[in-house]
Amino acid sequence: MKPIRWGHLSVAAVPALFIGYFFVYPLVRILTLGLSELNIGFDGVEARLFQIGWFTLWQAVLSTVLTLLAAAPMTWAVSQYEFRGRKLATALVTVPFVLPTVVVGAAFVALGWRDSIGAILAAHVFFNIAVVIRTVGALWSRIDPDLHDAGRVLGASEWKVFRTVTLPLLRPAIAAAAAIVFLFTFTSFGVVLILGGVRYATLEVEIYRQAVTLFDLPLAAALAIVQLVGVTATLYAYSRYQERHTSTWALRAEGDRPKPEGRALLLVPVSVIGTLIALAIPVIVLFARSLRGAAYAGLVREDPVVGTPLSSASNSLRFAVIASVIAVLIGLMAASVVTEGKGTLSRWFDLTLMLPLGTSAVTIGFGFIVALGEPVDLRASFWLIPIAHALVAIPFVVRTTVPTLRSIPAETREAARVLGASPGRVWREIDLPIVSRAALVGAAFAFVISLGEFGATSFIARPATATMPVMIVRLLSRPGAGSFAMALALAVILAAMTVVIVLWIDRLQFGEIGTF
Amino acid sequence: MLGVESIDVCFGEKRVLRDVTLTVGDDESVAVLGPSGSGKSTLLRAIAGLVPVKSGSIRWAGEDITKAPTHLRGFGLMFQGYALFPHLDVFGNVGFGLRMANVPDGEMEKRVRAALELVGLNGFDRRSIADLSGGEKQRVALARTLAPEPRMIMLDEPLGALDRTLRERLMVETRRILSDRGVTALVVTHDRDEAEALSDRIALMRDGSIVQTGTLVDILAHPADEWVREFLG
Numbered sequence: 001m002k003p004i005r006w007g008h009l010s011v012a013a014v015p016a017l018f019i020g021y022f023f024v025y026p027l028v029r030i031l032t033l034g035l036s037e038l039n040i041g042f043d044g045v046e047a048r049l050f051q052i053g054w055f056t057l058w059q060a061v062l063s064t065v066l067t068l069l070a071a072a073p074m075t076w077a078v079s080q081y082e083f084r085g086r087k088l089a090t091a092l093v094t095v096p097f098v099l100p101t102v103v104v105g106a107a108f109v110a111l112g113w114r115d116s117i118g119a120i121l122a123a124h125v126f127f128n129i130a131v132v133i134r135t136v137g138a139l140w141s142r143i144d145p146d147l148h149d150a151g152r153v154l155g156a157s158e159w160k161v162f163r164t165v166t167l168p169l170l171r172p173a174i175a176a177a178a179a180i181v182f183l184f185t186f187t188s189f190g191v192v193l194i195l196g197g198v199r200y201a202t203l204e205v206e207i208y209r210q211a212v213t214l215f216d217l218p219l220a221a222a223l224a225i226v227q228l229v230g231v232t233a234t235l236y237a238y239s240r241y242q243e244r245h246t247s248t249w250a251l252r253a254e255g256d257r258p259k260p261e262g263r264a265l266l267l268v269p270v271s272v273i274g275t276l277i278a279l280a281i282p283v284i285v286l287f288a289r290s291l292r293g294a295a296y297a298g299l300v301r302e303d304p305v306v307g308t309p310l311s312s313a314s315n316s317l318r319f320a321v322i323a324s325v326i327a328v329l330i331g332l333m334a335a336s337v338v339t340e341g342k343g344t345l346s347r348w349f350d351l352t353l354m355l356p357l358g359t360s361a362v363t364i365g366f367g368f369i370v371a372l373g374e375p376v377d378l379r380a381s382f383w384l385i386p387i388a389h390a391l392v393a394i395p396f397v398v399r400t401t402v403p404t405l406r407s408i409p410a411e412t413r414e415a416a417r418v419l420g421a422s423p424g425r426v427w428r429e430i431d432l433p434i435v436s437r438a439a440l441v442g443a444a445f446a447f448v449i450s451l452g453e454f455g456a457t458s459f460i461a462r463p464a465t466a467t468m469p470v471m472i473v474r475l476l477s478r479p480g481a482g483s484f485a486m487a488l489a490l491a492v493i494l495a496a497m498t499v500v501i502v503l504w505i506d507r508l509q510f511g512e513i514g515t516f
Numbered sequence: 517m518l519g520v521e522s523i524d525v526c527f528g529e530k531r532v533l534r535d536v537t538l539t540v541g542d543d544e545s546v547a548v549l550g551p552s553g554s555g556k557s558t559l560l561r562a563i564a565g566l567v568p569v570k571s572g573s574i575r576w577a578g579e580d581i582t583k584a585p586t587h588l589r590g591f592g593l594m595f596q597g598y599a600l601f602p603h604l605d606v607f608g609n610v611g612f613g614l615r616m617a618n619v620p621d622g623e624m625e626k627r628v629r630a631a632l633e634l635v636g637l638n639g640f641d642r643r644s645i646a647d648l649s650g651g652e653k654q655r656v657a658l659a660r661t662l663a664p665e666p667r668m669i670m671l672d673e674p675l676g677a678l679d680r681t682l683r684e685r686l687m688v689e690t691r692r693i694l695s696d697r698g699v700t701a702l703v704v705t706h707d708r709d710e711a712e713a714l715s716d717r718i719a720l721m722r723d724g725s726i727v728q729t730g731t732l733v734d735i736l737a738h739p740a741d742e743w744v745r746e747f748l749g
Contacts, residue, residue, distance in 0.1 A: 411599035412602070414561075414564075414586075414593075414595070414599065415593070415600075416601070417566070418591065418593040419612050419660070419664065420616035420617055422587050425587075429612075430601065434602070
C-alpha cells in the first residue's frame with residue numbers, strides 16, 4: 001500500500017503548491033500588509049474605509065432586493081405554468097448571467113447611463129436576475145399545489161395564501177439566491193468601475209484605484225481585508241442559516257404544470273415578455289450603437305496609444321487556451337485527490353480548492369502584485385495572466401469532474417489493478433476516459449471564465465498583453481466617439497464568443513448552465 | 517502453489533480475518549464456503565493485494581508476496597458485481613489484461629477470441645457492456661479473468677447475482693471451463709452446491725476464521741462442531 005500513498009501525495013502536491021503559492025501566500029501578504037496599515041490608525045484612514053465599506057454594503061443590499069423583486073413575475077410564470085417557449089424563455093434570461101461583467105457595463109454605457117447609482121443597480125439586476133429565477137423557480141415548481149388549494153379552501157385569499165403558505169416554503173431558495181446575488185454585487189468590480197464614474201466606488205474599485213492608480217498598497221490591502229471580512233461573514237451567515245432551515249417536506253417531484261387560465265392568461269405573457277424585453281434592451285442597444293461609424297473597421301487599425309484593439313482578441317484567445325489547460329490539469333489532479341481521499345485532510349484540501357471561488361478576482365490580482373515580486377519577479381511575466389485565470393477556473397473544473405469520478409465504483413479500479421494496471425495506468429485507462437467528457441465541460445467553463453475575466457487581469461495586464469475586457473475598459477475611458485464605438489464593437493465580439501461557447505457547453509448536455 | 521500463512525486483516529479496530537491459513541495446490545480448485553459477512557471476500561482481496569495484511573504471510577511457490585503490489589501479483593479476480601469497465605466494449609474488457617501485459621495486437625486479438633469462444637460468446641467483441649444480460653456479463657467477466665492466463669484465478673460468488681435456472685446451467689459450464697483450462701482456482705461462495713460443483717476441496721469459514729477443510733464428503737462425515745453440521749445440514 002505504501003507506494004500508492006506516495007503516488008497520491010505527489011499528485012496532491014501539485015495543486016497544493018499551485019494554490020499555496022499563487023493564492024494562499026499572496027493572501028497572507030495582503031493580510032500582513034493591511035494589518036500594519038490598520039495599526040497605524042492615522043487620521044482619515046478608518047473614516048475612508050468606513051465610507052467605502054458602507055457604500056459597498058448598501059448598494060449590494062439594494063441590488064439584491066431589487067433583483068428579487070424584478071425576478072418575481074418571471075419566476076412565478078415559468079415555475080407555475082406550462083406554455084409554449086417556456087424552456088426558451090428560461091434559457092434566454094440566463095444569457096445576461098454568462099456575459100462578462102465588462103460587456104454588461106458597456107451595454108449600460110451604450111444606453112447613455114453612466115456615472116450614476118441607478119446605472120449600477122440596473123446593471124446588477126440585469127446580470128443577476130437569472131440566479132433568482134433559476135434557484136427560486138426550481139423550488140417553487142416542486143411545492144405541492146395541494147397546499148395552495150388547501151389554503152384557498154380554508155378561506156384565504158390568493159394574496160394571503162402566497163404570504164402565509166408559498167412564501168415561507170420558498171424561504172430557503174430565496175435565501176440561497178439572495179446570498180449569491182449579495183456576494184456578486186458586494187464584490188462587483190467591472191460594472192462599478194465602468195458605470196460608477198469618479199463618484200461611486202465599491203471596495204473592489206477602491207482597491208484597484210489605490211493599488212494601480214495611486215500606488216498606496218497598504219491602504220489597498222486594508223480595503224482588501226475589509227472586503228474579505230464581509231465575504232466571509234456572508235458565507236458564514238448563509239451556511240448557518242442553511243443548517244437550520246433545510247426542509248424538504250412538502251416537496252414533490254416536479255409535476256406537470258397547468259396551462260394558464262383566468263387572470264394568469266394575461267399575467268403570464270405580460271410577466272415573461274416584459275422581463276425578456278427589459279433584458280433585451282441593453283443588448284440590442286449595445287449591438288445597434290456598435291454599428292455606428294465603422295467601429296468594427298477601426299478595431300484592426302493601429303492606434304498610437306492602445307495599439308491595435310483587435311490584437312486584444314488574439315491575446316484573450318491565447319490566454320484562454322493556456323488557462324484552460326492549466327485549470328484542467330490541476331483541477332483533475334485535485335479532483336482525483338478529493339475523490340480518493342477520506343478524512344479531515346481531504347476535506348481540508350477540498351475547502352482550500354474552493355477558496356478562490358469565495359475570494360474576489362480583484363484580491364487575486366492585487367495579491368499577485370503584492371507578493372510575486374520576489375524571489376523571482378513574476379509580475380511582468382506572460383504566464384501570470386493565464387495563471388490568474390486558471391486560479392479562478394479551477395473550482396469550476398473540480399466541481400464538474402468530482403461527481404463523475406465519484407460515480408466510478410471502487411471495484412472498477414480494483415479490477416484494473418488485478419488485471420495488471422499500475423496505479424498510474426489505472427488513472428490513465430479508467431479515470432481519464434470516463435471523466436474526459438466532464439473535463440471537456442470544465443475546460444470550456446475555464447475558457448469562458450478566462451475570456452471574460454477582468455478583476456485580476458486589470459492588475460497584471462501590460463499594454464502588450466491587454467485582454468479584450470481590459471481593452472474595452474481602456475477604450476471606454478478615453479474621450480471621443482470613435483473610441484466609444486470601438487469599445488462597444490469589441491464588447492459585442494466578446495459577448496458573441498462567450499455565448500457561442502456557453503451554448504456549446506449546453507449542447508454537451510452536462511448539467512445546466514447557471515447551477516451553482 | 518498458494519500458501520496463506522496465519523494472516524490477520526483488520527478494518528480499523530475490527531479483526532475481519534483471524535489467523536487464516538490456507539493452501540491451494542497447483543491445478544487444484546478450492547472453495548471457501550461460509551455465510552455472508554464471514555470474511556470470505558476479504559480473504560480474496562487480501563490475496564489479491566487489495567487490502568493490507570496486518571500479520572502473517574502470503575506466498576506463491578515459496579516466494580513471499582505479502583507486500584507485492586496488486587498489479588504485479590499475476591492473479592485473476594472475478595468480482596461479485598463483475599466490475600466490467602463501462603467505457604470499453606466486450607473486446608476492450610476481455611483484452612484489458614493482455615494490453616497491460618503488452619501483448620502484441622495480433623496475438624491479443626487471437627487470445628480474446630479464444631477466451632470469448634471458451635465462454636460461448638462468439639461474435640460479442642463489439643457489443644457494449646450496457647447491452648449485455650446478467651448471464652452474458654458473468655461470462656464476459658470470466659473471459660476477462662481467464663484471458664491473460666493468470667497463475668491462479670479467484671472467483672467471488674461467481675454465480676451469486678444470477679437467477680436460479682441460469683445459475684444451475686452456468687455452474688456446470690463454469691466447472692467445465694475451469695477444468696478445460698486446468699487452472700488453479702480459489703472460489704468464494706455462500707452456497708453449498710456451488711462450492712461442491714466448482715471445487716475439489718472446501719474450506720469452511722466463520723467469523724473470519726477457517727473452521728474446517730476437506731472434501732465435502734469428509735466434512736459431512738466428520739463435522740468439526742455443531743455449527744458446521746447445522747450450516748451444511
